[in-house]
Amino acid sequence: MVRSKNGARAGFSLALVSFVFPGTVIQAATSVVYDNSNPVKDAGGKQVNFRTAHEFGDEISLGGVARYVTLFNVDPALVENSFPDANFVVRFYKNNGADADPGPKVILGPGTLLWESSSQPVTQGAGVVSLAVPFVKVPDSFTWTIQYANVNNSDAGGLVLGDPIGIGKSFNDFWEKTRDGSWSTKVFPTSGFKANFVAQVTAAPDLGPVALVATVKGSGASVNVNVRLVLGQKYQLQSSKDLKVWTVIGAAFVAESENVSQEFAASEPGRYFRVVEIL
Numbered sequence: 001m002v003r004s005k006n007g008a009r010a011g012f013s014l015a016l017v018s019f020v021f022p023g024t025v026i027q028a029a030t031s032v033v034y035d036n037s038n039p040v041k042d043a044g045g046k047q048v049n050f051r052t053a054h055e056f057g058d059e060i061s062l063g064g065v066a067r068y069v070t071l072f073n074v075d076p077a078l079v080e081n082s083f084p085d086a087n088f089v090v091r092f093y094k095n096n097g098a099d100a101d102p103g104p105k106v107i108l109g110p111g112t113l114l115w116e117s118s119s120q121p122v123t124q125g126a127g128v129v130s131l132a133v134p135f136v137k138v139p140d141s142f143t144w145t146i147q148y149a150n151v152n153n154s155d156a157g158g159l160v161l162g163d164p165i166g167i168g169k170s171f172n173d174f175w176e177k178t179r180d181g182s183w184s185t186k187v188f189p190t191s192g193f194k195a196n197f198v199a200q201v202t203a204a205p206d207l208g209p210v211a212l213v214a215t216v217k218g219s220g221a222s223v224n225v226n227v228r229l230v231l232g233q234k235y236q237l238q239s240s241k242d243l244k245v246w247t248v249i250g251a252a253f254v255a256e257s258e259n260v261s262q263e264f265a266a267s268e269p270g271r272y273f274r275v276v277e278i279l
Contacts, residue, residue, distance in 0.1 A: 030070050033062040034168035034201035037128075039075065040161040040193055048193060049077035051158030056176040056186075057145030058197050059095060061169040062138070066203035069115070069133040074146065075160040075198035076122045076129060085150040087119040088157065090131060093143045100175075100184055109183035110143045110175055119149070122157075128198070134258075135204060143175055144199065162198035170196045229255035234278040252278055 040048045050056075069092070076088055097111030115136040120129060148157030173185040174195045187195050229235060234254050238246040 030202050030204045031064055031066050032167055032200060033064045033066050033203045034060050034199065035166040036060075036162040036164075036168075036170070036196055036199050037073075037166065038162055038164060039198050040163050047077075048161045049158045050161060050174075050188075050195075050197075051077065052176060053148075053151075053157075054177050054179075055091075055145050055147035056159075056174060057091075057143055058170055058174050058195075058199065059141060059143040060199070060201070061141040062201065062203070063167045063169075064203075064205075066205040067139070068135045068137050068204040069201055070135060070204055071200075071202035072117075072131045072133050072144070073128050073198075073200035073202075074131070074144075075127065075162075076146065077158045077160050078122060078151070083151050086148060086157065087121050087150060088146050088148045089119055090117040091115065091145045091147070092136060092138060093145065094139060095141060095143055097183060100182075107185065110145070110177075114138055114142065122148075128200075138203075144201075145175065145177075159197040161193055162196050163194045165196065168201075172196070229258055230277075231255055231258060236276050236278055238274050238276060240274075246274070 042048050072090060074090060078086060092114040093110035094112040094114055095108045095110060097109035099106050100109045101107040115133060117131050117133075120131065122129065146157075146159060151157045172194050173187045174197070175183050176186050177183055232254060234252055236252045237249045239249050240246045
């Protein structure tokens with residue numbers, strides 16, 4: 001199974017694809033690109049958390065080079081165990097929103113939504129929650145947030161503070177969405193705690209076209225191509241014998257689903273396949 005992309009060819013980028021066929025399995029290695037796994041504790045040894053009724057989270061800068069997120073760890077916090085139906089969602093945003101700084105600086109808030117998790121149940125004291133992420137491509141810096149539902153108290157849902165950061169970076173502030181839908185930065189001016197939260201990001205790297213492609217080992221085989229696509233984007237299936245010259249297979253298509261699975265005959269052995277996005 002292979003998941004990657006390619007930006008080398010002008011006008012194209014490779015979609016995230018997994019090829020399933022007899023006798024061959026290839027998988028891209030993942031690595032931790034952001035790690036803030038050190039919960040902050042007060043003088044009494046208790047973990048420190050911040051709670052709010054609003055959606056909020058942290059803008060982070062990743063280390064390494066892997067940018068296809070496969071796993072996200074977060075440490076939710078509830079003020080008490082009186083919310084049996086409490087749940088939350090996590091979102092990833094590109095920081096291309098409105099300027100949140102009234103002064104001369106330009107601080108772009110969360111804008112384009114990159115990914116949203118399904119609703120996750122949570123109970124106080126459950127600890128770190130691991131969320132599988134479907135190979136979502138993120139920029140070097142982005143904002144992740146959490147938003148609670150079915151929590152009655154205005155400040156019941158929150159996150160555990162984290163410091164120091166082991167991999168990556170984060171400013172000493174966080175983003176909070178106000179009631180009017182705008183975003184603003186917040187800090188902890190009097191507590192002395194840094195405004196960062198426990199989180200960990202694991203991602204797969206850009207492995208290029210060789211890692212993406214799959215070859216047919218025998219005559220008369222079929223190839224099942226499972227593709228993770230972006231809705232509304234245009235794609236093209238291609239094949240090659242030498243990983244250099246690529247031939248178009250079929251017509252280009254516009255993605256109507258984020259996950260597409262298609263089986264097709266591959267009568268010629270020793271052939272490679274890839275899916276490219278037409279920019």
